[in-house]
Amino acid sequence: MCASKRYTITAALPYANGPLHIGHLAGAYIGADIYARYLRLRGKDIVFVCGSDEHGAAITIKAIKEGVTPREIVDKFHTIIRDSFQQFGISFDIYHRTSEPIHYETSQEFFRILNDKNAFDIRESEQYYDEEAHQFLADRYIVGTCPKCSNENAYGDQCEKCGSTLSPTELIHPRSTISGGTPILRKTKHWYLKLDEYQEYIQKWIESKKSTWKSHVYGQCMSWIDAGLQPRAMTRDLNWGIPVPPEIDGAEGKVLYVWLDAPIGYVSATRQLFKEIEENDFHFAQPKSEQLLGRSKDDWEKYWQSDDTTLVHFIGKDNIVFHCITFPAILKATEKYILPDNVPANEFMNLQGDKISTSRNWAVWLHEYLEEFPGKQDELRYTLIANMPENKDSEFTWQDYQSRVNNELVANLGNFVNRVVVLVHKYYNGIVPQVETASFSTYDNQVLDSINSYADKISAAIESFKFRDALMALNELSSVGNKYLADLEPWKLIKNDPKATEKVLFIATQLCGSLAVLAQPLLPFTVDKLNRIFGVHKGQWLTSDKVLVPSGYQLGQSELLFEKIDDAIVNYQIEKLEKSKSQSQSNDIAYVQVKNEISFDDFSKLDIRTGTIVEAEKVLKADKLLKLTVDLGFETRTIVSGIAEYFSTEEVIGKRVSVLVNLAPRKLKGIESNGMILMAEDNEGKLSFVQSEAPNGMVIR
Numbered sequence: 001m002c003a004s005k006r007y008t009i010t011a012a013l014p015y016a017n018g019p020l021h022i023g024h025l026a027g028a029y030i031g032a033d034i035y036a037r038y039l040r041l042r043g044k045d046i047v048f049v050c051g052s053d054e055h056g057a058a059i060t061i062k063a064i065k066e067g068v069t070p071r072e073i074v075d076k077f078h079t080i081i082r083d084s085f086q087q088f089g090i091s092f093d094i095y096h097r098t099s100e101p102i103h104y105e106t107s108q109e110f111f112r113i114l115n116d117k118n119a120f121d122i123r124e125s126e127q128y129y130d131e132e133a134h135q136f137l138a139d140r141y142i143v144g145t146c147p148k149c150s151n152e153n154a155y156g157d158q159c160e161k162c163g164s165t166l167s168p169t170e171l172i173h174p175r176s177t178i179s180g181g182t183p184i185l186r187k188t189k190h191w192y193l194k195l196d197e198y199q200e201y202i203q204k205w206i207e208s209k210k211s212t213w214k215s216h217v218y219g220q221c222m223s224w225i226d227a228g229l230q231p232r233a234m235t236r237d238l239n240w241g242i243p244v245p246p247e248i249d250g251a252e253g254k255v256l257y258v259w260l261d262a263p264i265g266y267v268s269a270t271r272q273l274f275k276e277i278e279e280n281d282f283h284f285a286q287p288k289s290e291q292l293l294g295r296s297k298d299d300w301e302k303y304w305q306s307d308d309t310t311l312v313h314f315i316g317k318d319n320i321v322f323h324c325i326t327f328p329a330i331l332k333a334t335e336k337y338i339l340p341d342n343v344p345a346n347e348f349m350n351l352q353g354d355k356i357s358t359s360r361n362w363a364v365w366l367h368e369y370l371e372e373f374p375g376k377q378d379e380l381r382y383t384l385i386a387n388m389p390e391n392k393d394s395e396f397t398w399q400d401y402q403s404r405v406n407n408e409l410v411a412n413l414g415n416f417v418n419r420v421v422v423l424v425h426k427y428y429n430g431i432v433p434q435v436e437t438a439s440f441s442t443y444d445n446q447v448l449d450s451i452n453s454y455a456d457k458i459s460a461a462i463e464s465f466k467f468r469d470a471l472m473a474l475n476e477l478s479s480v481g482n483k484y485l486a487d488l489e490p491w492k493l494i495k496n497d498p499k500a501t502e503k504v505l506f507i508a509t510q511l512c513g514s515l516a517v518l519a520q521p522l523l524p525f526t527v528d529k530l531n532r533i534f535g536v537h538k539g540q541w542l543t544s545d546k547v548l549v550p551s552g553y554q555l556g557q558s559e560l561l562f563e564k565i566d567d568a569i570v571n572y573q574i575e576k577l578e579k580s581k582s583q584s585q586s587n588d589i590a591y592v593q594v595k596n597e598i599s600f601d602d603f604s605k606l607d608i609r610t611g612t613i614v615e616a617e618k619v620l621k622a623d624k625l626l627k628l629t630v631d632l633g634f635e636t637r638t639i640v641s642g643i644a645e646y647f648s649t650e651e652v653i654g655k656r657v658s659v660l661v662n663l664a665p666r667k668l669k670g671i672e673s674n675g676m677i678l679m680a681e682d683n684e685g686k687l688s689f690v691q692s693e694a695p696n697g698m699v700i701r
């Protein structure tokens with residue numbers, strides 16, 4: 001066990017523009033919660049802080065799209081996220097918000113310190129500006145054609161189609177997402193963090209972590225360092241965010257880049273926690289350990305500025321660079337703050353064979369799960385721990401959820417505890433029998449000893465961020481219990497050796513008690529049920545010298561720890577996913593950009609008429625072409641059309657069509673084509689005829 005005096009545990013601030021899904025839980029929050037709960041059980045002095053990240057362009061753009069204010073967006077999602085965490089049992093000491101005054105104060109203080117310490121380089125550059133909206137277009141305020149894959153809706157910072165990181169000036173045909181207009185380039189000033197000056201320091205510091213950090217985290221950091229750290233802009237021209245301190249020259253209209261203010265949110269949350277503790281007036285804080293009560297508001301400093309504190313950031317892999325390079329450089333630049341001891345980032349969790357996607361609605365949303373599966377928090381928590389993407393991407397499927405609940409929770413842990421409780425009630429009216437320890441066999445002692453050896457395994461696994469291993473060790477201890485019952489068969493033994501039966505059930509009861517203690521960091525809701533039965537003192541870790549459930553103790557009534565999950569539930573959830581995905585696809589059509597303006601005279605040059613296809617035949621040696629005969633009322637024409645891949649000759653005969661009749665004739669495969677059939681094309685390239693009810697030969701205008 002680390003000998004640190006105190007611990008500061010942070011979990012990535014969720015972005016307040018959408019609800020939480022299982023990928024978030026598996027990425028950062030469950031691991032952080034297991035670790036925090038465990039350290040509290042070991043009597044450690046810890047704070048576990050989190051809060052909503054409420055700034056940045058993605059929020060203001062969502063607000064514009066939905067016709068509401070950014071404040072309405074963040075209020076809505078902050079509430080949903082906070083309530084989901086609470087119901088799911090994530091044991092934050094505080095869940096704060098980056099829109100709170102104390103966070104403004106803290107972030108501006110950081111900016112001042114960095115400015116005073118000469119950590120910034122102020123640079124002027126040309127950036128896109130929307131003259132109509134009177135605004136610079138940062139990040140997602142600008143879209144255009146991706147230079148790499150020609151996606152017409154690539155963002156200023158990234159193309160979501162091919163995944164390329166972009167800068168706005170790389171976009172072809174850039175346009176503003178506010179006005180839709182073409183932006184102009186205009187000069188603007190920004191504060192760049194001189195990351196290049198920290199290269200050597202950060203490199204040495206990360207190299208010193210090689211043996212304790214996860215290899216994928218270490219590897220990602222080193223590849224950034226090897227590529228050379230570049231100065232990075234820490235300000236934006238936006239009106240939603242934390243203003244650059246007004247006394248700094250040129251601050252007007254500038255806000256802190258959201259990626260600067262978000263991690264400072266951990267610090268401001270800690271300040272708010274101790275402020276609420278001192279004032280004994282709780283709004284965001286719910287301190288989870290007695291140790292924190294009675295502290296003063298200045299105590300937050302010890303958790304961030306004292307060398308005997310261990311700082312651990314729990315994040316998903318998309319946040320590694322900021323938490324392992326940029327934020328540590330900022331902390332170092334202050335010459336005051338401690339750097340993280342570890343950043344045990346997880347990789348991604350996929351869902352039913354595909355990447356989790358908010359925009360495609362391919363996700364299991366936590367608030368929906370909590371509504372649809374009341375009282376089943378631990379069933380989800382168990383499945384997510386068992387599949388936690390600790391070192392590589394993993395996958396959640398509803399079939400796996402069902403099988404883990406039915407074959408592991410119900411069949412192993414639930415079954416063992418239930419058998420013991422039922423037998424103790426049946427034979428001894430629920431009173432734990434008296435035993436002579438001298439009568440214990442080697443096997444009995446082995447089983448009792450396994451309690452401590454599995455407790456050690458679980459501790460070691462949690463301390464090294466191997467939460468899957470901790471869960472598997474808990475399962476194995478329960479399997480030891482099931483095997484013990486199966487080997488000694490107390491239900492048979494009772495007939496000819498009542499004394500030995502008492503001993504078996506006493507030992508089995510101790511195993512149940514140990515499971516109640518050891519499950520505390522892993523399955524907190526199940527522990528509540530176990531405590532009602534076994535009365536094991538909650539909030540303590542195992543001590544080897546104590547009998548867990550003493551002889552003479554009256555067990556509580558048997559209650560089922562877990563229920564089986566039916567096929568119908570699994571099928572319903574899979575259907576729901578498929579349905580919401582297809583709905584989001586139909587809502588999410590990418591429209592082709594409108595062409596340049598033309599005059600009415602330009603339009604009136606086109607002569608478009610109604611017609612009917614009367615004959616159709618395939619064109620030899622041309623897979624795509626059909627030779628069509630079209631009745632235009634005033635005459636019949638031959639038109640060659642590239643629709644053979646989509647329609648058969650039989651299908652098109654008799655179709656009503658619209659024809660551009662004054663297009664200059666051209667020869668296709670030796671056939672003269674006199675005009676063009678108009679077609680509408682959808683996103684998948686599917687064609688349909690443009691039809692009118694007017695008789696043949698009528699003018700379309």
Ligand SMILES: [Zn+2]
Nearest residue numbers: 146149159162
């Ligand atoms: Zn692209």
